[in-house]
Every structure is written in structure tokens, then in C-alpha cells.
Amino acid sequence: MSGTxxxxxxxxxxxxxxxxxxxxxxxxxxxxRDTFRFCSMLTVGAFLLAAVxxxxxxxxxxxxxxxxxxxxxxxxxxxxxxxxALGVVxxxxxxxxxxxxxxxxxxxxxxxxxxxxxxxxANNLMTLYMGVExxxxxxxxxAAFARDELRSxxxxxxxxxxxxxxxxxxLYGISLxxxxxxxxxxxxxxxxxADPAHVSPGxxxxxxxxxxxxxxxxxxxxxxxxxxxxxxxxxxxVTAFMGTAPKVAAMALLVRVMAAPFGHLLGEWQQLxxxxxxxSMLLGSxxxxxxxxxxxxxxxxxxxxxxxALIGLAAGTQAGIRGVLVYLVTYVFMxxxxxxxxxxxxRRGRMVEGIADLSGLARRDPAMALGLAVFMFSMAGIPPFSxxxxxxxxxxxxxxxxxxxxxxxxxxxxxxxxxxxxxxIKVMYFDTEGEAFEARPASLSFVAAAGGIFTTFFFVFPAPxxxxxxxxxxxxxx
Amino acid sequence: xxxxxxFYVFAxxxxxxxxxxxxxxxxxxxxxxxxxxxxNAAALFLLAGAEFLAMILVIVYVGAVAVLFLFVVxxxxxxxxxxxxxxxxxxxxxxxxGVVLLAELVVVLGGWRFAPEATSLRFAPTQAGLHNTAQxxxxxxxxxxxxxxxxxxxxxxxxxxxxxxxxxDKGASRRQSIARQVARxxxxxxxxxxxxxxxxxxxxxxxxPLVDEPEPAGDAHAGHDHAGHGHGGHH
Numbered sequence: 001m002s003g004t005x006x007x008x009x010x011x012x013x014x015x016x017x018x019x020x021x022x023x024x025x026x027x028x029x030x031x032x033r034d035t036f037r038f039c040s041m042l043t044v045g046a047f048l049l050a051a052v053x054x055x056x057x058x059x060x061x062x063x064x065x066x067x068x069x070x071x072x073x074x075x076x077x078x079x080x081x082x083x084x085a086l087g088v089v090x091x092x093x094x095x096x097x098x099x100x101x102x103x104x105x106x107x108x109x110x111x112x113x114x115x116x117x118x119x120x121x122a123n124n125l126m127t128l129y130m131g132v133e134x135x136x137x138x139x140x141x142x143a144a145f146a147r148d149e150l151r152s153x154x155x156x157x158x159x160x161x162x163x164x165x166x167x168x169x170x171l172y173g174i175s176l177x178x179x180x181x182x183x184x185x186x187x188x189x190x191x192x193x194a195d196p197a198h199v200s201p202g203x204x205x206x207x208x209x210x211x212x213x214x215x216x217x218x219x220x221x222x223x224x225x226x227x228x229x230x231x232x233x234x235x236x237x238v239t240a241f242m243g244t245a246p247k248v249a250a251m252a253l254l255v256r257v258m259a260a261p262f263g264h265l266l267g268e269w270q271q272l273x274x275x276x277x278x279x280s281m282l283l284g285s286x287x288x289x290x291x292x293x294x295x296x297x298x299x300x301x302x303x304x305x306x307x308x309a310l311i312g313l314a315a316g317t318q319a320g321i322r323g324v325l326v327y328l329v330t331y332v333f334m335x336x337x338x339x340x341x342x343x344x345x346x347r348r349g350r351m352v353e354g355i356a357d358l359s360g361l362a363r364r365d366p367a368m369a370l371g372l373a374v375f376m377f378s379m380a381g382i383p384p385f386s387x388x389x390x391x392x393x394x395x396x397x398x399x400x401x402x403x404x405x406x407x408x409x410x411x412x413x414x415x416x417x418x419x420x421x422x423x424x425i426k427v428m429y430f431d432t433e434g435e436a437f438e439a440r441p442a443s444l445s446f447v448a449a450a451g452g453i454f455t456t457f458f459f460v461f462p463a464p465x466x467x468x469x470x471x472x473x474x475x476x477x478x
Numbered sequence: 479x480x481x482x483x484x485f486y487v488f489a490x491x492x493x494x495x496x497x498x499x500x501x502x503x504x505x506x507x508x509x510x511x512x513x514x515x516x517x518n519a520a521a522l523f524l525l526a527g528a529e530f531l532a533m534i535l536v537i538v539y540v541g542a543v544a545v546l547f548l549f550v551v552x553x554x555x556x557x558x559x560x561x562x563x564x565x566x567x568x569x570x571x572x573x574x575x576g577v578v579l580l581a582e583l584v585v586v587l588g589g590w591r592f593a594p595e596a597t598s599l600r601f602a603p604t605q606a607g608l609h610n611t612a613q614x615x616x617x618x619x620x621x622x623x624x625x626x627x628x629x630x631x632x633x634x635x636x637x638x639x640x641x642x643x644x645x646x647d648k649g650a651s652r653r654q655s656i657a658r659q660v661a662r663x664x665x666x667x668x669x670x671x672x673x674x675x676x677x678x679x680x681x682x683x684x685x686x687p688l689v690d691e692p693e694p695a696g697d698a699h700a701g702h703d704h705a706g707h708g709h710g711g712h713h
Contacts, residue, residue: 011624018631025638063624104642111635118628139630141639156643191510 007062010069013053013077014117020046023109028103034364036101040088043106046114047085051078054117061123061318065185068123074360075472076120076252079329083245084113086336087445091237093441094343098233100146109241112138116249125174125184125210128253132170132217135246137164142241143234143395155233170213176206189261196265204268210257213274217250218306219299221279231299236351240339241294243302243333251306255313255324259476266316273314278409280307293353294342297420298335301379304417305331308394311406315397320472323393326466330378330386331459337451338375339382341368342439344448355424360433367429368440370450376425378455380418386458393466485525492518505551513544531613 024042054077074181088106095101104291115134122128140163178184180203181192193199216223219345231239237374258269263395291297309331312324345352362369391414398407458465495518498511516539523532605613618626 018627022634061589064621066622066624102642104638108635108638108642111638114631115628126622126625127628129631130625134628134632134635137635137639141635144643147643413490 001102005062006064007060008062010057010062011055011121012069013050014114014121016053017046017050017110017114017117020049021107021114024103024110025107028107034101035103036091036095036105038214040092040106043088043110044085046110046142047081047088050113050117051081054078054081059186065187066124066127067118067121068186068425069121070340070472070475071468072252072256072472072475073120075325079248079332080113080116080120080245081410083248083332083336084109084116084241086450087237087241087245089443090240090336090340090343092443094235094351095238096255097346097349098146098235102145105142105145107136108142112142112241113245116245119249119253122253122256123186123260125177125186129167129170129174130258132214132250132253133167133386135249136167136217139242139246142238143230145238146235151233152235155230158233159226159230162312166213166216166223169209169216171393173206173209173211173213176202176209179307180206181271186256186261191262192213193262194264194265197372199265199268204265206263207265207269208272211254211269211276212252214250214257215276218254219303220276220282220310221303222276224280224283224303227303228296228299231302232293232295232353236295236339236343236353239298240336240343242341243298243335246334247306248328251309251324251328255321255354256476258313259316263476270314270316274403275308277307277310277314278406280304280310281410281413282307285413285420288420289415291420292355294345294358294424295353297355298338298342301417301421302335304413305379306393307413308410311403311410312394315401315403315405317397317401318470318473319400320394320397321476322466322469323390323397325469325472326393327390329465329469330390330455333451333454334375334378334385334387337371337448337455338379340447340451341372341375344368344437344444346438347435348438355427357434358424358428359431363433364436365440368437368448371448372428372454373425374456376421380421381414382418384456384459386455389458389462403423481525485522488518488521488525492522505556506548509544509548509551513540516540516544527712530614633666 017255020042024039024046028039031038042286054074057069057343059069059071059074088109091105091109097106112135115131115136115138118127118131118134120131122131140156140160144153146152174184177189180200181189183189183192189222193203212223216226219227231243234242239265258273280303284300284302284307288297288300288304291300305327309324309327312320312322312327314320342353343351345357347357358372361372374385378387381388381391383389391410395410397402398410491513495514499508499515502508502511516535520532520540523529523535583609608616614672
């Protein structure tokens with residue numbers, strides 16, 4: 001086994017976050033009064049603490065090779081922590097109105113985030129599985145959190161059953177990989193599989209199953225079936241959380257698994273990723289056209305976005321991975337911003353989710369309409385918003401590898417996708433004015449403004465982020 | 479010789495009782511046969527020199543899981559005869575599929591060879607001079623401590639989830655107040671009565687507790703709590 005040292009300090013962020021989580025759980029249980037808001041604030045504080053620890057912890061391999069800390073994991077962890085913290089802030093107002101004012105909500109988000117951080121640092125197929133399960137189990141519960149609502153319970157159950165199936169596929173793949181290569185650590189696997197000529201077909205079957213299990217988590221076609229129903233049924237802040245942090249963690253995990261242990265087998269899995277990517281882009285852009293519910297629309301949009309991000313992985317180069325990371329950052333900020341504004345769609349105490357409910361928004365709430373327009377333009381990939389730059393880095397990486405067809409399909413589906421994004425803008429700016437929404441709480445305005453400022457002004461100062469992504473991608477190609 | 483004999487005896491009983499688990503008409507008998515199967519499997523582990531796994535099998539599976547099964551079977555009162563109604567009808571198709579699968583497995587596994595270097599690549603090779611309890615302990619609590627703790631977190635999340643999704647506090651459940659219980663002195667609860675010899679309870683009148691208490695005594699709390707929550711879950 002490589003890396004025989006324990007080096008337990010490497011997991012300090014995870015340990016600190018878990019201990020904070022248990023402490024917050026105790027605070028919530030022992031206090032009789034309503035502690036939802038207080039526990040949420042403590043959770044955001046714990047995320048900040050973990051982020052500081054992520055920056056200050058050193059790099060290396062610890063826990064007898066189970067756990068690794070490098071630039072890639074640090075990048076992903078910071079992004080996941082930021083997304084989770086914004087997710088908690090976004091949930092504050094909604095949960096108080098929807099009678100979900102329970103301190104377990106932020107605690108579950110926190111434990112889910114611990115799972116995502118484990119995924120980002122996984123250096124062994126077992127750590128990978130543990131992280132995935134910890135993340136998913138918390139999200140299953142969160143999806144069913146509004147337990148008196150039929151749709152929410154249905155979403156939770158559906159997600160749970162299909163997620164269990166995906167876990168089964170993942171485990172089956174892991175056992176095949178172990179059986180045919182004799183190791184589960186990424187370092188040993190990379191060494192054992194250095195020569196693609198000696199790879200048995202059983203191992204390739206195992207890789208296919210591992211990809212299938214992880215593709216379920218990022219809701220890539222053909223494992224996307226659950227996404228629209230779960231997105232629609234789950235309480236909206238949970239949807240906002242599900243659409244950002246877990247997607248980042250699962251995509252990062254897929255990138256690491258493909259690049260680190262199976263990196264030498266690019267020829268074996270490249271076609272698979274290309275297929276999944278093209279199917280996701282097509283379905284994401286075509287199926288969203290007919291949607292009337294904005295949460296379902298966002299579900300198809302996220303399927304499409306994961307398809308674009310997979311192009312970078314399919315390229316299999318350092319530039320491609322850098323593109324994936326930049327894309328994920330832009331995706332997180334525009335997605336959480338959009339959901340903050342979707343959460344602000346409330347009339348007379350009831351949430352509305354139809355696209356038609358946005359009609360004429362520009363005249364009664366210009367700021368909200370402007371924010372939503374920025375996010376929609378960015379998702380459609382229109383310059384100078386950040387969504388364009390994410391796509392730019394991905395497509396250039398594909399073109400550098402000579403994958404012209406993939407890049408062209410990506411551009412074409414972006415154009416199709418632009419139709420439904422821009423239709424929302426048309427509804428807001430040119431349709432007849434509808435009834436006004438209730439006043440927007442400060443927490444939602446804050447998240448939307450943060451997302452909007454990042455999305456709009458990313459092009460002014462992209463260098464630090466791109467450099468960090470470059471460094472992170474380099475860590476996978478040592 | 480003795481070991482081989484013991485192996486065949488235990489293995490035969492294991493197979494027969496495993497068959498009885500699925501074929502017994504009475505579900506309680508099925509569970510009892512399951513327990514017998516667990517015991518025999520534990521004996522096989524012992525023969526293979528894995529005494530720790532054998533004991534764990536008995537303690538965890540027989541002591542906890544099988545007894546839980548027994549309770550569930552007794553409480554749920556499922557009509558198993560009804561569940562098995564289509565058994566005869568689907569038997570031919572099921573048997574055909576089973577035979578085909580078995581044949582395929584034989585074909586695939588018939589050509590199975592272990593690579594010569596497979597044993598050296600094993601993930602956790604055994605160490606000479608250490609008995610297997612110590613080796614398992616070293617693996618679980620030292621080498622894989624991260625995974626062990628992560629699975630602990632997963633179980634914690636499962637517990638939180640079960641409580642979040644099912645517990646309904648209607649305000650009717652009775653909570654235990656330890657401070658009040660401890661602070662209670664004999665004077666609050668006891669009253670000395672001079673009883674005329676030969677007098678029955680009926681003549682004295684039934685004594686009521688002195689202090690006005692919302693709940694009876696400490697022991698009854700748990701029972702009330704469960705009852706309250708149990709009803710809350712059925713909506």
C-alpha cells in the first residue's frame with residue numbers, strides 16, 4: 001500500500017466541520033425554543049471555518065493512502081463550501097414561510113457537505129463510495145423534508161430508490177475494478193494500469209459501471225430520469241442546493257477518477273464520456289423547450305450544463321480539466337443566483353413556479369428582472385457574462401484535441417438552449433403585467449446580487465480564477 | 479478427519495436449514511431455521527479459523543437481526559400463503575431462467591484462472607504471527623479509521639433523517655424532567671396513614687399522590703412517548 005503514513009492533519013477541515021455539525025445538532029436538540037435561524041448561522045460559520053482550514057492545510061497523501069489533499073481537492077472544496085453556504089442562506093426565508101423551520105435542515109446540509117469534501121479528496125475507491133453515500137443520504141432526506149407535502153415525499157422516495165440503484169451500479173463497478181486489477185487505491189491503480197495493452201475487458205466493464213453510478217449523481221443522460229421530478233417536488237431551497245454543490249462534487253469526483261487512476265486508459269473511456277456528453281446536451285436543450293414550470297426548466301438546464309462540462313473531461317487534457325473547473329464555478333454562481341430569484345416568486349404567501357407568473361416582471365420589479373435576465377443570458381452563453389467564458393474554455397480544449405464534432409454539437413445545442421432562456425427574458429420584459437410578488441427578503445437579494453455581480457464582471461478579472469483552475473488541473477497530471 | 483467430518487455435518491445442516499427458510503409454511507419457523515443457518519455458518523467460520531467473524535455472526539445476526547425478524551414477523555401478521563399464490567404458476571418460467579443463468583455462470587467461471595501475482599496484490603494481506611481478531615482490528619481502527627468514522631457519520635445522518643421524517647411532536651407527548659424527579663423528596667410523595675388493623679383499602683379510601691403531577695412515575699414515560707409518536711406517524 002502506498003503512503004503508509006497516517007498524516008491525519010490533512011483531513012482537519014472535514015474533522016472540524018463534522019465536529020461543528022454535531023455541536024450544532026446538540027444546540028438544536030437541547031434548546032427548547034426555535035433555533036432554526038441560529039443553527040443556520042452557526043452552519044454558515046462552520047463553512048467559513050472549514051474554508052479557512054482548507055486554505056491553510058498542507059498537501060499530501062494521508063490515512064494510509066485513502067485520502068489526498070492537493071490543489072484540485074482544495075479548489076473543489078472551496079467551491080463546494082461556498083455553494084453550500086449560499087444554499088443555507090437561501091433557505092432561511094423560505095423555510096420560515098413554508099413551516100420547515102427545523103434546525104435539522106442546516107445540519108443535514110452540513111453533513112452532506114462533509115461527504116462532498118471527502119469525495120473531493122478521495123484517493124481510494126472506498127473513500128469515494130463513502131463520500132458519495134454520505135452526500136446522497138443527506139440529500140434524500142432533504143428532498144423529502146416537507147413531509148406533509150405529497151410532491152416532496154414523492155421526490156424524496158423517488159430519489160432514494162433510484163439513488164440506491166445507482167449506488168449498486170457504482171459498487172458493482174468498483175468490485176469489478178478491484179477484481180481485475182487487484183487494488184482500490186488511485187495511486188496503485190494508476191501504476192497497475194500504466195500499460196493500456198494489458199487491460200482486461202472486465203476492467204473496462206467495471207469502469208463503465210463506475211461512470212454510470214457517477215453519471216447518475218451529476219444527472220447526465222441516460223441517467224437523468226429522476227432530475228425533473230425531484231427538482232420540481234423537493235422544497236425549492238433544497239433544489240437550489242442540489243443543483244449546485246453536489247453537482248460540483250460529483251463532477252469533480254468523476255474528473256479525478258477518470259484522470260488519476262484510469263488516466264492511461266483514455267482511449268477506453270473517452271467514447272463513453274463523449275456519448276454521455278452529447279446525449280446530455282441534446283436532451284437538456286430540446287426537452288426544456290416545452291416546460292412551463294421554472295423548476296423543471298432548471299432541471300433540464302442542469303442536465304445540459306453537465307453535458308457541456310463533460311466535453312472538457314472528454315478532451316482528457318489539462319486544458320480540458322481546467323475548462324471543467326472554470327465551468328463549474330460559473331455554473332454554481334449563476335445557478336444559485338437564479339434559484340434565489342425563483343425563491344422570491346411569492347404571491348399572497350404562496351410560492352408560484354410557472355414561467356407565466358414572471359410576465360411583465362420588468363415593470364413592477366426592474367431589479368429582479370434585470371438579475372434574472374443576466375443569469376439567463378449567462379446560461380445561454382452570451383458574452384460577456386461568465387457562462388460564455390465557461391463554454392469558451394471547454395470548447396477551445398475540445399478543439400485543441402481535434403474534437404471538432406463535439407465542439408460543434410455543443411455550440412449548436414447552446415443556440416437551441418438560448419431559445420428557452422431568452423424566452424423567459426421576453427416574458428419578463430414584453431408580456432402584459434401580472435400581479436406583483438411579495439417584498440423580497442434581504443437574504444435572497446444578497447445571494448442574487450453576489451451571483452449577479454460574479455456573473456457580470458467575471459470577464460473583467462478572470463485571471464486569478466483561471467490560474468487557480470490551471471493549478472488544480474495540473475495536480476491531476478503529475 | 480474430524481475437521482472434514484465436522485465441515486460436512488455443518489454444511490449439510492446449513493444447506494437444509496437455508497432451504498427450509500424459504501420453503502417453510504409458517505414464517506416463524508422460517509426465522510427459526512434462519513437462526514439455525516446462522517449458527518451453522520458460524521461453525522463453518524470457526525473451522526476456517528476465523529473465530530472473530532464466527533462470534534460476530536452469532537452476536538449480531540442471531541442476537542439482534544434474527545430476533546428483530548422474529549418480532550417483525552409476529553407483529554406484522556402477513557398472510558404468506560397469499561404472497562405465495564402465484565408460486566406454482568411462475569415456477570416453470572423461473573426455473574428455466576435460473577437454469578440458464580446457472581449454465582452461463584458455469585461457462586464463464588469454468589475458464590476462471592487466478593493470475594499468479596493475484597495473491598501478492600491483495601489489498602490487505604494477512605500477517606504472520608497475528609491472530610485474525612487483531613488483524614481485523616488493525617485494519618478497521620487503524621488503516622481504515624477514516625472510512626470507519628465516515629460510516630459513523632452516515633449512520634448519524636440516517637438517524638437524523640429517520641427522526642426528521644417521522645417524529646411528530648403534537649405537544650401531547652410526556653417528557654421526562656430529571657431535575658424535577660431528583661428534587662422530589664419523600665415528603666412530597668409519601669403520606670403516613672394510621673391504618674386500623676383489619677381495615678381494607680375500601681374503607682380508608684384510595685390514596686392519591688399529594689403533589690399535582692402531570693405524569694405518573696419515571697418508568698411510564700418511555701411507554702407514553704412511544705405510543706404518542708406511533709400514532710403520529712399514520713397520516
